[in-house]
Amino acid sequence: MTQTGSAGKERRATIKDVAARAGVSPSAVSIALHDRPGVSASTKKRIMKAAEELGWRPNLAAASLSGHAVHTVGLAIARPARLLGLEPFYMEFISGIESVLSRRSCSLLLRVIEADEEIDVHREWWQGGRVNGSILVDLKVDDPRIPALAEIGLPAVVVGHPSLAGPFASVWTDDAAAIGEAVRYLAALGHRRIGRVSGPAELGHSVIRTEAFDRVTAELGIQGTTAVADFSPDQGGRACRSLLLAPERPTAIIFDNDIMAVAALGVADEFGLSVPGDLSLLAWDDSQLCQLTRPALSAMQHDVYSFGADVTRALFEVMQGDGHPSHATQSPSLVPRSSTGRAAN
Amino acid sequence: MTQTGSAGKERRATIKDVAARAGVSPSAVSIALHDRPGVSASTKKRIMKAAEELGWRPNLAAASLSGHAVHTVGLAIARPARLLGLEPFYMEFISGIESVLSRRSCSLLLRVIEADEEIDVHREWWQGGRVNGSILVDLKVDDPRIPALAEIGLPAVVVGHPSLAGPFASVWTDDAAAIGEAVRYLAALGHRRIGRVSGPAELGHSVIRTEAFDRVTAELGIQGTTAVADFSPDQGGRACRSLLLAPERPTAIIFDNDIMAVAALGVADEFGLSVPGDLSLLAWDDSQLCQLTRPALSAMQHDVYSFGADVTRALFEVMQGDGHPSHATQSPSLVPRSSTGRAAN
Structure with a gap:
């Protein structure tokens, strides 16, 4: 490894330096170095020669593919x-x-x-x-x-x-705070049995929400039951059915995403339950889906x-x-x- | 550019060759060449020396970043x-x-x-x-x-x-054939005025669908009107309203995607029109959304x-x-x- 020049000692050559030496644009250098069509054989040879003379090093390749940092x-x-x-x-x-x-x-x-x-x-x-x-x-x-x-x-x-x-x-x-708000709202509407359909149990935010759900329902002295699903409408519907088949069915259900709540509208229909007359449903995320259903879904909104x-x-x-x-x-x-x-x- | 050896003459050195010469793994070579933490200074020096000795060239960098082709x-x-x-x-x-x-x-x-x-x-x-x-x-x-x-x-x-x-x-x-099927189906149900809410007019598939829609409605001697939107529920709803405000409103509307048809369920509700009693709606794509609405949406289905x-x-x-x-x-x-x-x- 020889070092030539003096000012250049500290600085490694860039594609721009190679381009300047070869008298071409930085993008021509990039094309040549990547074997892409677009430069003539003679230009390519000149570029490779300039790269060699400047000691342009491959460890700069990724950062300089197009003459500027890759982001x-x-x-x-x-x-x-x-x-x-x-x-x-x-x-x-x-x-x-x-x-x-x-x-x-x-x-x-x-x-x-x-x-x-x-x-x-x-x-x-x-x-x-x-x-x-x-x-x-x-x-x-x-x-x-x-x-x-x-x-x-x-x-x-x-x-x-x-x-x-x-x-x-x-x-x-802050999912714990949001779950607290959701439960207190439903409790204020008179619900004493609240179900919840969660995402996969192993996810960190499922754990945080489930802990908060259990804590707040216990504080308020109401019955809280979580059924686990995987965010899909199929499993969300199934979890919703399992909650509704319990001896004392919940009168309100909170969902961990929107699409499971949309699926629950269909499940309520199957069971002949009116929403919200017999069953309240609360979605999570509030994608535009929630405003497109009939009835429109109440939701815990955040701007995803x-x-x-x-x-x-x-x-x-x-x-x-x-x-x-x-x-x-x-x-x-x-x-x-x-x-x-x-x-x- | 010197060439050494004989068997190696035709073949450019790869990261694997560099790794073998330096006595390290190909991923260690990749780490060193990209200045990532994970190899010691002395190992890095050995790798850079091996690369130099083998005449390993930067134009292989992109294809060999991890010792195999980047796809x-x-x-x-x-x-x-x-x-x-x-x-x-x-x-x-x-x-x-x-x-x-x-x-x-x-x-x-x-x-x-x-x-x-x-x-x-x-x-x-x-x-x-x-x-x-x-x-x-x-x-x-x-x-x-x-x-x-x-x-x-x-x-x-x-x-x-x-x-x-x-x-x-x-x-x-084959969007032209599909539009033909959609129009013929609605015509068979007795619809004589069919609306359509399209995607942006400049898109090639909008042009193809609009031409087919005009051709088939003309063949069948029924009235066909296209209103242009941009696939969003807002513009889809607006286009749907404009069709329903015409002196002779359509009794069926075809949509170029699902979400505009979902929005149209809300517009029908606004207008006090029952679906499908007063107005038939036909969605396009048949994402799972179509099965989650009430009524469930008829759709031109393809497996996206x-x-x-x-x-x-x-x-x-x-x-x-x-x-x-x-x-x-x-x-x-x-x-x-x-x-x-x-x-x-």
């Missing part, structure tokens, strides 16, 4: 691919991510995976120079991703409560689009080394519509 | 980010893409953009070695992307009719998830140089549910 953010989602198409949350969340990325000419690298692949995917992306940072979602309690990805130095933001995030920055919604944008801005702060931008984003708040009403006696 | 597929969607969260089509389509990619350990590079940026995005992705090929969606008539991206040799598959695809392979649904998977398999054939895999995928077909019925007299 790509990784997101791996461990949900069945078919289910994703039905989940307004993720598309709104991704739209929010994209709203920040597109303003910065950045891209999202997206993978739908099995849960146990996720560590390998992020490791490969980061160590291979394919992402500048990642967004980690659907955290479990004691999630194995946390120690594994902290060890390799991946810049990342966790979407979830700080108790789940280990050393990573996190952006979260802004949440995605907020998480992405926090990730840029992490990637730029600007401290530790952890914060709670706006808490979900109650939007009463036509699917909740006074308890029947 | 990334690009998708740029020119829709407002907020709207994407409401559109079951794209999330199901992306889920279908992911179902094929994840089986091959490949990733999707996703960008939400302004329409006029798309050529630059694909050019930058391809020439910068960040994608191996792209999926092109929402084609316009005489779409400027076609000549521009053909020129740079981007491997791509067009989602749309071959008349829109220029030299690119394309995968499409499989469509996404099909397009992705075609792109792999293009990227591997296996000919020209253009084909029509399964045509949308009618699924009658409770939102269509005999015309009122």
